[in-house]
Amino acid sequence: MKIVEVKNLTYRINDFEILKNVTFSVEEGEFVGIIGPNGAGKTTLVRILVGEIKNYEGKVEVRGKIGYLPQLHQVQREFPITVKEFAAMGMYGRYRKIDWGKVRSTLKDVGILHKENDPIKNLSGGEFQRLSLARALLSDPDILVLDEPEAGVDEMGKASFYELLNRLRKEKNITVIMVSHDIGMVFKECSTIMCLNRTLHCHGPTETINPEDLKRIFTDFDIWIRGTRHYEIYHGRERD
Amino acid sequence: MSFFHDLAEYSFLRTAFVGGILVASLSGLVSPIVVFRRMEFIGDGTAHAVFAGLAAATLIGADHRLIAFATALLFAFAVSLFSRSRISESSAIGILLPFFMAVGVVLFSVSGRYQTDVMGYLFGDVLLVNSTDVAITAVVLALSVILTVVFRWDIKYFIVDEKMARFYGIKTDLIRFLITSFIAITVVTTVKVVGVILTGALLILPGLVSKIFGKSFWSLTTISVIFSTGVFFAGFLTAYNLDLPPGPVIVIIAFVSFLPMLKFS
Numbered sequence: 001m002k003i004v005e006v007k008n009l010t011y012r013i014n015d016f017e018i019l020k021n022v023t024f025s026v027e028e029g030e031f032v033g034i035i036g037p038n039g040a041g042k043t044t045l046v047r048i049l050v051g052e053i054k055n056y057e058g059k060v061e062v063r064g065k066i067g068y069l070p071q072l073h074q075v076q077r078e079f080p081i082t083v084k085e086f087a088a089m090g091m092y093g094r095y096r097k098i099d100w101g102k103v104r105s106t107l108k109d110v111g112i113l114h115k116e117n118d119p120i121k122n123l124s125g126g127e128f129q130r131l132s133l134a135r136a137l138l139s140d141p142d143i144l145v146l147d148e149p150e151a152g153v154d155e156m157g158k159a160s161f162y163e164l165l166n167r168l169r170k171e172k173n174i175t176v177i178m179v180s181h182d183i184g185m186v187f188k189e190c191s192t193i194m195c196l197n198r199t200l201h202c203h204g205p206t207e208t209i210n211p212e213d214l215k216r217i218f219t220d221f222d223i224w225i226r227g228t229r230h231y232e233i234y235h236g237r238e239r240d
Numbered sequence: 241m242s243f244f245h246d247l248a249e250y251s252f253l254r255t256a257f258v259g260g261i262l263v264a265s266l267s268g269l270v271s272p273i274v275v276f277r278r279m280e281f282i283g284d285g286t287a288h289a290v291f292a293g294l295a296a297a298t299l300i301g302a303d304h305r306l307i308a309f310a311t312a313l314l315f316a317f318a319v320s321l322f323s324r325s326r327i328s329e330s331s332a333i334g335i336l337l338p339f340f341m342a343v344g345v346v347l348f349s350v351s352g353r354y355q356t357d358v359m360g361y362l363f364g365d366v367l368l369v370n371s372t373d374v375a376i377t378a379v380v381l382a383l384s385v386i387l388t389v390v391f392r393w394d395i396k397y398f399i400v401d402e403k404m405a406r407f408y409g410i411k412t413d414l415i416r417f418l419i420t421s422f423i424a425i426t427v428v429t430t431v432k433v434v435g436v437i438l439t440g441a442l443l444i445l446p447g448l449v450s451k452i453f454g455k456s457f458w459s460l461t462t463i464s465v466i467f468s469t470g471v472f473f474a475g476f477l478t479a480y481n482l483d484l485p486p487g488p489v490i491v492i493i494a495f496v497s498f499l500p501m502l503k504f505s
Contacts, residue, residue, distance in 0.1 A: 050407065068407055079276050079400045080454050089397045093408025098393075119455075120400075139408055 002063070003028045003143060003175050004049065009058035011044055018044045019056075020199045026143075026192075031169060031176045033190030033206075035183055035214075040197040042179040043071060046147045049177065064142025064175070065094075069132045071147045077121045083107065083131055084116040090139035103138060110134045110164060126157025130164070137168070144169065146178040150185070158182065162189045183214070243480050252367065259369035260472050260486075262377040263429050267442040268468030269384050270426045272460040273419055275447030276399045282319060282420075284440035285333040287427045289315035289340035291436045294361050295347035305376065305428055312424030315340060364435030364487030366476065377429045384422055388461070391415065396457055433472075434487035441491045442468060445498050452505045471497055 004026035011019040019041045026032055036042050047053045048060055050068045067090065087107060088098045107113040110130040115123065123131060129149055136144055146165075150158045166189055169176050180186050186193060193209045195202040202209055247253050274283045293311025297304040315336060322332035348358050360368060388395065397405035398415040406412040423443070430439045446464040454460035474497075475490030482489075 052407075068404070070403065070407075073401075073403055075401045076276055076399055078451070079396075080456050080460060081396055081400050082456075085396070086400065088393075089401070089405060089410075090408055092393050093397070093405065093410045135404070135408075 001028045002026065004063070004177070005059070005061040006049075007059040009045075009048065009056060009060060011041070011048065011053065011056040017198060019048075022058075022196070022200050024194060024200060024203050026175060026177060028142075028175055029173060031166070031189065031191045032178065032194060033186035033192070034177065034179045034194045034196055035181075035186055036196040036201075042196055043147055045196065046070075046145055046177075046179055050145055062143065065140060067136030067139050067141030067144045067174075069129070069136055069144070069146040069149050072151050075120075077128075080119055082117050083112060083120055083123065086120050087131055087134040087138055090135040090137070094139045103134075106134045106137050107131075109137070109168060124157070125152040126154065126161060129153055129157070129161055133161075133165070133168075137172070141174060143175045143177065146176065146180075148179055148181060150180060150182050158185065165189070243477055246480075255371055255374055256366045256369050257476060259374040259377060260366050260433050260476055261469055262374065262381055263369075263426075263433050264442065264468040264472035265465050266377060266381050266384060266426050267430055268446045268465035269381070269388065269461060270419075270422050271443055271445070271447030271464045271468065272450045272454070273395065273399065273447070274423065274443050275451055277419070279419075279423065280440070280444050281330055281333050282316065283423055283427070283443040285319070285337045286312045286315055286424055287431065287436050287439035287443070288337045290427055290431055291344035291361060292340040292347065293344075294431070294436075295344040295351065298353055299347050299351040305373075308428045308431065309424055311340070312427055313421065316420045316424060360435070361431060362435050362437050363485060364431065364433050364438060366433045366486045368432050373429065373432065380422075380425050380429065387418060387422075391418070392457060395419075434490055438487050438491040441494055445471075445494045449498060449501055452501055467494075467497070 002025045006025065007023050009019055009022040010017060022045065034042050034045065044053065048056055049062060050066050051062075084100070084103050084107060088100075088103050091103065092098050104113060104116060107116050110133050112123075112127055112130050112134070115127065120128070120131065129152075133144075133149075144165075149161060149165075153161060162185055165176065165178075168174070178186075178190070187206055187209075190206055192204065193202070193206050194200060195209070195214060247257060274280060290308045290312050293308035294304055296302075296311070297307035318336055319329060319332045322335070323329045327335075345358075394405075394410050394415050397408075397410050398412050398419075402412055426443065427439055430442055434442055446468040447460075449467045450460040450464040453463050471494040472490055475493045476486050478484070478493065479486035479489040
């Protein structure tokens, strides 16, 4: 079943086209990685999908509840709120009540139950991402949308976060749409890849994506090299 | 202990004292939200804007509280309107604050009560607090406590992560409106006690103290209210015994009490 359907999506700021004629769909249970250079419109697409931007042209249909991990944004981490209280935001916002048993079991799922009574300011970048994931899961999402979840997280933290994400999405049957700059990790973890640079340059199962397609949209050669190196590692292909 | 004897003896002193304690409790309740949401400048700006409302009320002979409250809300609305353009919120306050103050001075000078009223409103005169003020402040305080309890989770999530609180369905615009209204009401009630110039101190210092020592939302609020009422009590007592103006003495004591706490921050 198509859980997300986007047809001829165009979004302009003044006369500048941030997104141009983007069309794609996401099947239930897919793990979609969206990659593209800076300024490609990835975050704009995410903000349209989660309903933060509404004045677009085209059709966007999302059939299910969304859990959302936005890009790094201003969180008042000095405020004395505990890890479990922060996580409960996802549930409270949606249902106006808090089931502490469910909050604790979700914190256990993401591996930070031992910190449930700590203030959020004590968490590392990786732990805070796990907490944000717990908050999103507690809103009972059908779709998880993540925008650069690796930002501010060390290499070890990134690897274990993606491993956790993949395990939980399978256990809970959640569709995941993730924007990332970590092309290697996207190739390793995602079932489907979308290459976006204002228009959709390539879209399909990970194993069908050609590195040449990436080269076309990544004008920054270093990023392209990084992407193809990871591509080789995970798919055993040889570079030209 | 002539203060306590006089407190028992004179009803105007009791009214001023009780009114002051209620006002200090109200500012103590609001202060942590002001500090954590970084609304210090808007709190101080609102206090100054109220001056224009007080002047207008004096000129037309209307109820001071009503006009002052309306002016405070008008100021908050004007700031949010300016901020929607390319002007930052702090720049908007920087433009509007002197404008409202200037309008206040002009209106007071037209009213012919420039000398008598201006000093009282600028630096406060706790003895101007009357029984109606006390009753209104008590009602507002009770309402604030009830709303804080009912909306405690909404307020916590609004403070800690407004963007995601809105995404998950918390009515952040309603919470923002409630907080802005309570800042406005707090300013209007606090002005008589410590004046326009000094109100900012009572809106900010208790919240800063609670930020240093608070371990939860409730401890933040409790510490802030205790500090606020404590410095009011100490300031009122000191001012009475030394025959000094209470508003500035309260603010000086609040500031001096805050300084040693900085080493714990």
